[in-house]
Amino acid sequence: MTTRPTLFITAFLFAGLLSFASSAFSAERQWGVNRGIEQVSKSVYRWGSDNQYGAYVVGTRSIAVVDGHYCGSGTMDWLKQEIEKRHDMPVRYVILSHDHQDHNCNTQVFSDTATAVGHTNLVPHLVREKRDSMIPEITFETSMEIDLGGVAVKLLYFGPSHSDNLIQVHVPAEKVLIAVDMAKGRSLFPDYRDMDVHSTLKVMKQLAILEDVEIVLPGHGAISDQQSFSDGYKYLKALRDEVLALMVDGKTLPEMREIIKMEEFSDYRGHDLHLDNNIVTMWGYLYRYREPNQRITQQEAVECREDLSKCRTSNINE
Ligand SMILES: [Zn+2]
Numbered sequence: 001m002t003t004r005p006t007l008f009i010t011a012f013l014f015a016g017l018l019s020f021a022s023s024a025f026s027a028e029r030q031w032g033v034n035r036g037i038e039q040v041s042k043s044v045y046r047w048g049s050d051n052q053y054g055a056y057v058v059g060t061r062s063i064a065v066v067d068g069h070y071c072g073s074g075t076m077d078w079l080k081q082e083i084e085k086r087h088d089m090p091v092r093y094v095i096l097s098h099d100h101q102d103h104n105c106n107t108q109v110f111s112d113t114a115t116a117v118g119h120t121n122l123v124p125h126l127v128r129e130k131r132d133s134m135i136p137e138i139t140f141e142t143s144m145e146i147d148l149g150g151v152a153v154k155l156l157y158f159g160p161s162h163s164d165n166l167i168q169v170h171v172p173a174e175k176v177l178i179a180v181d182m183a184k185g186r187s188l189f190p191d192y193r194d195m196d197v198h199s200t201l202k203v204m205k206q207l208a209i210l211e212d213v214e215i216v217l218p219g220h221g222a223i224s225d226q227q228s229f230s231d232g233y234k235y236l237k238a239l240r241d242e243v244l245a246l247m248v249d250g251k252t253l254p255e256m257r258e259i260i261k262m263e264e265f266s267d268y269r270g271h272d273l274h275l276d277n278n279i280v281t282m283w284g285y286l287y288r289y290r291e292p293n294q295r296i297t298q299q300e301a302v303e304c305r306e307d308l309s310k311c312r313t314s315n316i317n318e
Helices: 004-024 075-086 122-128 197-208 227-248 253-259 271-287 298-306
Strands: 036-039 044-049 052-058 063-066 091-095 115-119 138-140 143-147 152-156 168-171 176-179 215-218
Touching: 036 075, 044 075, 044 215, 052 075, 052 215, 063 075, 115 122, 138 143, 197 227, 197 271, 215 227, 227 253, 227 271, 253 271
Parallel strands: 063 091, 091 115, 115 138, 176 215
Antiparallel strands: 036 044, 044 052, 052 063, 143 152, 152 168, 168 176
16 A cells, blocks of 8 residues: 555646656657768767667677667668678677667667677566567676677666666777766756666766766767766755755755756756756655654655645644
8 A cells, every 4th residue: 555656646747747748759850860970989889860869889800889879770781781880799798788779779680699688687578578679698797808809898877766777888998888878968858757866876976087088978968978977966966965855855846847947057958948848857856765653654655646636744733
């Protein structure tokens, strides 16, 4: 019974996100916009289209491709042809940054020569959600290294963050870090649906000072550097602090959606579009994080389930 409010909150958030998704994609989308490949260091290339990017790393023996692409973009077929044209070497590894469909779709184009690699937590998500993706045969818990001949690729897991299986791909000799969906910089995540917010803050701090990093390749947006972790951290922490303080103060979610403006971050990309979803999903995360001094009664939990404005987050009569 105690899980019912949580279920309701999840359903509420999901309904909100669905309505956002349907309005954002109601117009027919043009795919394959600005397809390109850019060499960013001796061995590392960034590829992508539609403002979504993966990478590949070329050694003396083989190539590792990082990530797939949007299912509808056709960019993976194009990438396979481009790699074959440009490099006389097989793709031996497909490294999957995390389970979100838009970052692993159509990776099977490489399954004739490659084995997929990812975090241990990745596999159940891919299988459960029936992602249109290669399933890793090689998995790891905290780190592993792939030798492509002459260049070492380090796969690093710092704990749950944007998802519970997101990894960082590091080529330390060339000071390149491929940080898909983590190097957000001055832009907002659409929401915190499957994010562990507190662990993400820790991971962002670690990435901001990781050694041997000069070039940071995000999954979306321009090539960056470690400042993008600090910028992302600043906003996420400020929003966490504000929602948490207002909860302790007894404000309801509808009140918070009115109050919170985050004006200091109004120049961050997506501020106008995503702030409300950010507040709602941060509230959902923090509702499950803390309990007021006077415990939520079963009756209150039921009321909260029926009407989010009734969810009590502080003591009565404070
Ligand atoms: Zn993602």
